Amino acid sequence: xxxxxxxxxxxxxxxxxxxxxxxxxxxxxxxxxxxxxxxxxxxxxxxxxxxxxxxxxxxxxxxxxxxxxxxxxxxxxxxxxxxxxxxxxxxxxxxxxxxxxxxxxxxxxxxxxxxxxxxxxxxxxxxxxxxxxxxxxxxxxxxxxxxxxxxxxxxxxxxxxxxxxxxxxxxxxxxxxxxxxxxxxxxxxxxxxxxxxxxxxxxxxxxxxxxxxxxxxxxxxxxxxxxxxxxxxxxxxxxxxxxxxxxxxxxxxxxxxxxxxxxxxxxxxxxxxxxxxxxxxxxxxxxxxxxxxxxxxxxxxxxxxxxxxxxxxxxxxxxxxxxxxxxxxxxxxxxxxxxxxxxxxxxxxxxxxxxxxxxxxxxxxxxxxxxxxxxxxxxxxxxxxxxxxxxxxxxxxxxxxxxxxxxxxxxxxxxxxxxxxxxxxxxxxxxxxxxxxxxxxxxxxxxxxxxxxxxxxxxxxxxxxxxxxxxxxxxxxxxxxxxxxxxxxxxxxxxxxxxxxxxxxxxxxxxxxxxxxxxxxxxxxxxxxxxxxxxxxxxxxxxxxxxxxxxxxx
RNA sequence: UGUUGAGUGGUGCAAUGGUAAGCAUAUCAGACUUUGAUUCUGAUGAUAUUGGUUCGAGUCCAAUCUCAACGGCCA
Numbered sequence: 050x051x052x053x054x055x056x057x058x059x060x061x062x063x064x065x066x067x068x069x070x071x072x073x074x075x076x077x078x079x080x081x082x083x084x085x086x087x088x089x090x091x092x093x094x095x096x097x098x099x100x101x102x103x104x105x106x107x108x109x110x111x112x113x114x115x116x117x118x119x120x121x122x123x124x125x126x127x128x129x130x131x132x133x134x135x136x137x138x139x140x141x142x143x144x145x146x147x148x149x150x151x152x153x154x155x156x157x158x159x160x161x162x163x164x165x166x167x168x169x170x171x172x173x174x175x176x177x178x179x180x181x182x183x184x185x186x187x188x189x190x191x192x193x194x195x196x197x198x199x200x201x202x203x204x205x206x207x208x209x210x211x212x213x214x215x216x217x218x219x220x221x222x223x224x225x226x227x228x229x230x231x232x233x234x235x236x237x238x239x240x241x242x243x244x245x246x247x248x249x250x251x252x253x254x255x256x257x258x259x260x261x262x263x264x265x266x267x268x269x270x271x272x273x274x275x276x277x278x279x280x281x282x283x284x285x286x287x288x289x290x291x292x293x294x295x296x297x298x299x300x301x302x303x304x305x306x307x308x309x310x311x312x313x314x315x316x317x318x319x320x321x322x323x324x325x326x327x328x329x330x331x332x333x334x335x336x337x338x339x340x341x342x343x344x345x346x347x348x349x350x351x352x353x354x355x356x357x358x359x360x361x362x363x364x365x366x367x368x369x370x371x372x373x374x375x376x377x378x379x380x381x382x383x384x385x386x387x388x389x390x391x392x393x394x395x396x397x398x399x400x401x402x403x404x405x406x407x408x409x410x411x412x413x414x415x416x417x418x419x420x421x422x423x424x425x426x427x428x429x430x431x432x433x434x435x436x437x438x439x440x441x442x443x444x445x446x447x448x449x450x451x452x453x454x455x456x457x458x459x460x461x462x463x464x465x466x467x468x469x470x471x472x473x474x475x476x477x478x479x480x481x482x483x484x485x486x487x488x489x490x491x492x493x494x495x496x497x498x499x500x501x502x503x504x505x506x507x508x509x510x511x512x513x514x515x516x517x518x519x520x521x522x523x524x525x526x527x528x529x530x531x532x533x534x535x536x537x538x539x540x541x542x543x544x545x546x547x548x549x550x551x552x553x554x555x556x557x558x559x560x561x562x563x564x565x566x567x568x569x570x571x572x573x574x575x576x577x578x579x580x581x582x583x584x585x586x587x588x589x590x591x592x593x594x595x596x597x598x599x600x601x602x603x
Numbered sequence: 604u605g606u607u608g609a610g611u612g613g614u615g616c617a618a619u620g621g622u623a624a625g626c627a628u629a630u631c632a633g634a635c636u637u638u639g640a641u642u643c644u645g646a647u648g649a650u651a652u653u654g655g656u657u658c659g660a661g662u663c664c665a666a667u668c669u670c671a672a673c674g675g676c677c678a
Contacts, residue, residue, distance in 0.1 A: 054617095054626095055616085055617050055618080055626095057616085057617095061619090080678090081678095082677085082678050084677090084678080114678065116677095116678080117677060117678075120677075120678090172676095173675080173676055176676080177674070177675085177676095180674060181674070182605090182674045183605060183606070183673060183674055184604065184605045184606090184674090185605080185674090186605095187674090214676085215676065218676055227606090228605060228606045228607090229606060229607075229673080230606085230673055230674055231673075233674090236675090236676055238676090239676035240676080241676080255676095257675095257676075257677085257678090258677070258678050259678095261678095262678080278608070278609090278671080278672065279671095279672055279673080279678095280672095280678090281607060281608060281672070281673085282606080282607065282608095282672070282673050283673095284607095285607095303608085305608095305609085305671095310614090316678090317677095358615075358616080358627065358628080359615060359616075360615065360616040360617085361616090362609090362615090362616070363608070363609060364608090364609050364610065364615095364670095364671090365609070365610095365670075365671055365672095366614085366615065366616095367614075367615090368614070368615060369613090369614050369615080369628075369629070371614090371628075371629070372614080372615075372627085372628060372629090375627090375628065375629090378640090378641090382640080382641060387638080416638090416641080417641070417642095446639090448639080449639090457637050458637090459637060459638070460637070461637095463637095490637065491637095493637090499637085500639090501637095501639080502636090502637045502638060502639095503638090504638075566638085566640085568638050568640085569638050569639080569640070570638095591638075591639095591640050591641095592639090592640065592641090593639075593640085594639055594640090595639040596639090597639095598639080
């Protein structure tokens with residue numbers, strides 16, 4: 050425990066604040082908008098916010114930023130709560146920005162009374178026009194100089210439903226020439242005659258993000274309001290509103306959002322993939338969502354470990370998807386039960402093995418654990434091995450089965466290939482082998498050393514299962530940097546289904562939520578589509594230096 | 604041509620004016636192996652550029668270059 054891990058810049062701020070006595074305890078919040086499912090980028094934020102509170106003895110609120118009724122649904126609220134809990138975090142309070150609508154309204158009235166907000170009748174186009182551009186200042190319009198009394202009345206009428214959508218807005222009165230676009234009289238309230246998932250039809254005006262988020266932070270007395278870099282320009286407004294309203298001074302800090310190779314990380318794009326049927330849903334195992342990762346067999350521990358390793362900083366980043374896979378393998382290697390499954394079967398007949406005989410071999414569930422457990426694997430005259438574990442004309446470094454070659458069958462015997470059977474078209478249909486009785490696993494007296502060990506399944510006892518293999522969703526490493534439509538870069542081969550793989554009998558009792566390592570194939574777990582037929586998702590492959598070696602030769 | 608933020612091995616994160624710029628991952632090589640897995644060993648590889656301050660600069664200053672964010676009645 051001597052190694053001191055360096056602090057990230059937010060931890061440094063927190064420690065300074067605590068040390069200076071600015072706060073006795075910290076309060077953070079995770080503020081999702083319930084308009085989509087959480088993805089791995091949110092996991093980074095969740096781990097940061099909840100992790101900070103855990104580390105420094107504070108607390109974290111879950112607050113739904115539900116200020117836009119047309120995009121938000123309770124389905125998303127439910128999924129978000131499930132995902133946060135699954136990741137292993139508990140919130141101190143479950144809040145909603147909509148809980149504060151009345152108070153927010155009063156805050157707006159306060160601003161009007163101070164002469165710091167006004168009702169604008171301009172169209173959205175006119176407002177955009179008057180706003181200028183990043184390089185050109187905006188201009189003021191005639192509504193800006195309405196009297197406080199008039200503004201008060203108009204705003205009350207807006208609430209009362211006297212106006213239609215878009216007819217009027219409430220704006221802060223700041224500075225139309227500000228270099229920061231967000232200070233050019235930002236919109237505070239807009240009219241939306243829409244049904245809200247929680248407040249129903251009680252309101253027809255809704256606060257904008259800038260007038261809800263910071264105020265909600267303040268109401269909850271959030272000490273450190275942590276968000277992503279795109280909100281940096283909002284901070285000036287965040288502070289301005291708190292100052293003018295004279296409310297609890299929450300402070301906003303920004304970190305760089307997570308980007309990962311071979312995927313997209315925006316809810317808008319993910320929603321598009323779902324809506325347009327490029328994936329089967331938000332929890333399609335190829336999606337970078339928490340629910341998809343969960344379905345695919347990822348563990349919350351590995352995701353937390355990943356978030357820990359990627360760190361927190363302010364520079365744009367593109368994290369190798371392989372790092373997440375590394376974290377996964379690291380944990381799955383420790384907990385997964387070893388099983389044997391043949392995906393692409395090649396029949397092996399043990400010519401010198403007694404017809405009708407079955408032997409049971411005990412095979413380790415997991416060689417990595419201290420207390421070993423075993424399951425029985427049946428062995429008989431006819432077996433299946435993987436088709437690519439045999440080569441009629443072996444390449445140089447190939448040390449699997451080939452004519453005249455010997456290999457070990459995991460937990461069973463060493464066999465030697467004596468003959469090949471082909472069909473009319475020249476395809477190999479069967480390999481004939483002889484086994485070495487003295488090479489029996491556990492008491493091998495044969496003194497034969499073989500380089501290769503293969504997984505196998507008894508033809509007589511094999512259980513048919515479905516296996517779904519996933520690859521990266523996109524062909525491009527940096528999808529966001531590509532030209533044109535991101536959907537043009539979707540990997541057409543991201544899903545491969547093997548409807549009839551042969552599994553060893555122990556998998557007949559495969560349990561939901563159990564993690565398996567199919568020997569030499571990868572890590573797998575059962576999918577929710579499992580019915581009478583067991584369906585496995587490949588969580589992640591094993592590292593495969595042989596595949597890499599082969600690729601080099603190409 | 605504006606404002607703001609950011610530039611350290613392929614990638615990500617450290618080094619808070621003071622050793623040979625560290626850790627992880629990736630890559631390459633080797634050892635071990637009844638998983639070409641795991642494990643172990645070793646290696647390759649970085650301070651955007653140019654000046655300046657200083658005994659000493661990745662760190663401070665200046666200029667330049669590059670990248671990103673900002674012109675929704677989205678968050």
